[in-house]
Amino acid sequence: MNVSANVIAQMRALLERRKTGYSLEAPFYLSEEIFALDMQAIFREHWIQVAVEPEIPEPGDYVTVELGSDSILIVRDDDMQVRAFHNVCRHRGARLCNEEKGSVGNIVCPYHSWTYNLSGDLMFAEHMGEQFDRCKHSLKSVHVQNLAGLIFVCLADEPPADFDLMRAAMEPYMLPHDLASCKVAAQVDIVEKGNWKLVMENNRECYHCVANHPELTISLYEYGFGYQRSPANAEGMDAFERTCVERAQQWEQLNLPSLEIEKLLDVTGFRTQRLPLDRAGESQTLDAKVACKKLLGEFRSADLGGLSFWTQPNSWHHFMSDHIVSFSVIPLSAGETLVRTRWLVHKDAREGIDYEVANLTAVWNATNNQDRTLVEYSQRGAASSAYEPGPYSPFTEGLVEKFSAWYVGRIAAALARKRSIPLRVESGV
Template identity: 35%
Template structure:
């Protein structure tokens, strides 16, 4: 009788794939995922150039000719509104020698003129003039490189991918969530940018779990029941949903968090309760702005949306929050917070900006400190990731999703 030897699976040849394959299930990521420049480049290739990213609310460029410049890693994106009202997104790279053609952070312009050799582009990216080029030069083939753009419930999303992930299910999810809160008719009340000395994944991982909310965010924890284990807030959630239904509103929710292997974007929409007597996310739990969308009263709840790995949304009945995570380098990132209010609301009459922004400013300043404490800690060569706690189930899911994405060419 011959003995057939057991077949052994060869470890992946690629060192990043080997590290991902060696990940210990149920635990955090190993040190190199936050420190290794080659892994950061893989992140940029397979997360940021593959998925959709929320850049802004469409109200930041309300008029024809309006533009704003956005930076993600090494890329610069010019977001514009054309004469016909359409929104365009182009790379800020001249098609001649690569100079930046947009040199201001925002404004209104019919044309962008490259400061190097004066190639001139219209605000939809078409090349209008290329001085002293030969007669047979094809201007139509040398417009600014355009990105895929989708606008859903007032939110502008871009994708760097040649063939973007299917956005239609995302648009439907946003329509049944943010759409109920009137985000399509909202406007930006305030924006705040936080520079963080940490790898972008540490910032996202912190955002998606509330295990830290009790010890780290006493202000948030006074009003938001999410800081409690799920089994302890089920009754509060049931009461919240009953109030929402009584208002005649059906806020969509659903878990469609999946990897991109099937050509789909990831989105998870869920709802959770505020404590009894709390109306919204504010210092004292009292309203801070006019009710939005279909809400005629406060339901005591929050709708939260995780989308595509870098974009996160929070919906209250009287205001909204966009949370953008922006990679810079392997050990730096930015977090941008965008506060939304009803489109016709006026500061000083309908809302006080300091009251509107207080809670999430305090919470984000605390998060920045926590994230940077963690970044300094994981630099230790003796750092070994520990087990993920039950209350960190969203972080565990995010880590698993991330590992699947960077392992998929």
């Protein structure tokens, strides 16, 4: 890890005085040096969700993703396997695929036409002489995993070994929605002028939802993501809890698990839960009815609630009977973050007949723009001389604390490996 001694010393001090249950200190959100450490210790060392399988349905289809200075090429090979490579020619390092997505027969360098097959093997390199060994110049592979249609990559030499634990837990929840048999109906990229951790913290709580997300709270119960009980809301909370029990029993009969699994402090941290939806109870839309008439998988009923799936450090996803919304966060700098949202429907659904893109995307387009504003408020506030870490709500911000604790723990582990000196971190990780 190429991190200066000054940055290591600063980080050790920040980590050691981090207070459990409080937001992080300002340098975590503002410092470009700490951002560089984040990219090395978090985004190079962990499984990062970057794409969805329907983006590359046929052999030769590819997408590219930028993680810091690294460009990753994700491609479907001739055997229909998903592969990932560094998007760099083995000749003199030119970028191979310069578009965000496309389709190729072979991977051809635009500079000197070195040609690789879809398995990354160098097939053709003109004027290199008889002694040249093509086998020693294949593309450099990147670790890739396909979890029920969600594609993750890891740039580490040895990726975290616990991905299969997440797979075993999540496939029963996700596979009935058959993401692999979907298509991307819409994709929207926005750049939020805030640190990636503020983006993730904002996602991990709904304390702000009622006041800021009128479109989203049409279908989401306000009690579903943490709430402090009071005499004024006790009746509503009791009714919600009864609804959860009743619906869980119905879903279990359909082989749709719903119980919470919470592993957010694992190295490959994740959480899932299926919850009822409010109003019509079918989908996250402006009327809580399905946005797509063609249901996913083999579903025959539209009222299947919303399955949420969160991963550390950079994604969250909502699975419904009719469509899936997938969010991937890519840091750009200490103060800018790309939030990529994809809406997926059944591959046979017909735009204009089975669904309208405007209706499909309305709730989360509005919510994303509202969240962008809130994150940017937070980024500007963190730059103030008056900023100091504030307390998380024990009722509504528990998942924010778990994100912060996971982050602090993973950074501490990375620095301890570098210096071979244990770090004391109050987060308990």
